[in-house]
Amino acid sequence: MDIDHLRKWIGREERACETISERLVQQFAATFDLEIDVAPREPTPLMIHWCLEQNAVQLAMLGRDGHPKRGTFLPPVSLPRRMWAGGAVTFEAPMRIGDLVERRSRIADVTMKEGRSGSLCFVTVAHAYSVDGQPVISERQDIVYRGERTAVGEGTAPEPAAQGAYSRRIVPWPPFLMRYSAVTFNAHRIHYDLAYAQEVEGYAGLIVHGPLQATLLCQYAAALHGSTPKRFSFRSLAPITDQADFVINAEEAEGGLRLWTAQVGGPVAMQAEATW
Template identity: 60%
Template sequence: MSALDLGHLRDWIGREEVAAERVTAALVQRFNATFDRQGEVREGNIAPAMIHLCLAPPTAPTASLGPDGHPARGGFLPPVPLPRRMWAGGALTFQDAIRVGDLVTRRSTIRDVTLKEGRSGRLCFVTVEHRIDSAGRLAVHERQDIVYRDISTAARAPEQAPRGTHRQRVTPSAALLFRYSALTFNSHRIHYDAPYVRDEEGYPGLIVHGPLQATQLVQLAEALGGSPPARFEFRSLTPIFDTQDYVLNAAADGDGMRLWTAAVDGPVAMEARATW
């Protein structure tokens, strides 16, 4: 593996990328089917929260994908020479509705690249800012934190997650993970290729997508709060595998709501806070 040249990687700060896609009724129907949401979809309807994560994904040619299914490094994101990459966290502010039929444009900007040393080795964080416009209106402002890390698994065993006031159990079926990968055009093999994830990555099973968990927590917050939150912040702590069910948890937290995911009897996997 090549050396990590932070100075070179920081040359990517300020790099921008723009992509756009129209929100079709068919896409919303597939999104709703994936998350078992009911209701008729018509032109002009408000689209579900978090659907922007399924719009205008990168479309690298199949021949350009690496062994893990990710596009070759470089391009918009810096070519961090660490083997594992995950969606570490972020914050979303929902400014206006995205509606079925709208043309949604995402303008993405690399805001920072930093290097840290953790218990499991080197961690390189890339901060990306996304501005999501829908029919010319700012709909979502998002900060996305991506972390690249070494393979080392040396880490302190986390504590078992607490039980939320509200709990919803989820079965991470292969069909659910496959459908979400298809919705987001995500070819990362850790989400659908069981032999690969066990034999090459050393994990016990398929990994539940971070964006999928975040979407489920936003949906839980919306169901409990009566409307989608105005702001949602989250952080990924540990992976969830398809080897057992996991639980969406929620509890009141001052003027907002604390939310988290955890495998049954497992540690907190993703923690979040929603406010209205």
């Protein structure tokens, strides 16, 4: 890949607006089994901003994996496999049903690294959400592109994750994954196309979305603490599939909570921190 060419995308910007409708909040709340008051001017559930301003890309503009073809806002990285590697969200003010939310996005960085499985390309995107010109959320999104999946050699099995002081078991059945894909307008095939997930990308089953895990962790942190965190950051470490339940965990840490997800009997899949 020509990294100098890809880095020309740094600074590229995108702007979009969407009104938070009662219907969207109903669908989001139903997806996560939330009991909330859905009425004009009521606060919205945490992390619903990932459902807003999703590009309505025509089917002809989708790549083999279901993602929009690259080279417009995101750089044309040639590595085939893409995942949301992590990010950080700062909550400035609550969003409310009926708000017209503006999102301004900017490519902040493009870098290359060499990992055990080959070349990795990291794209950092900065998002700023506002209502009537007032900031409500600022966010850093880390996207990683990888090569084709290769056979994993023998080695030490990863250590199973510990159980937190607080924990909750989640059933990742396909309707849950389908609803989250629908409410976020995400056509990535690893979340609903089992044959593609197994035969093309080499996973054991359907993949539980990274943002879905992050949403569960952030909402869990807010429920345990009794208020919205000021800052929530997360990093994906391993996949979770629909082949077994997974657990969201939390424990007290300096300034807030340390959180993580793990498939039952598996290693830490996502680690996160929430601070107030």
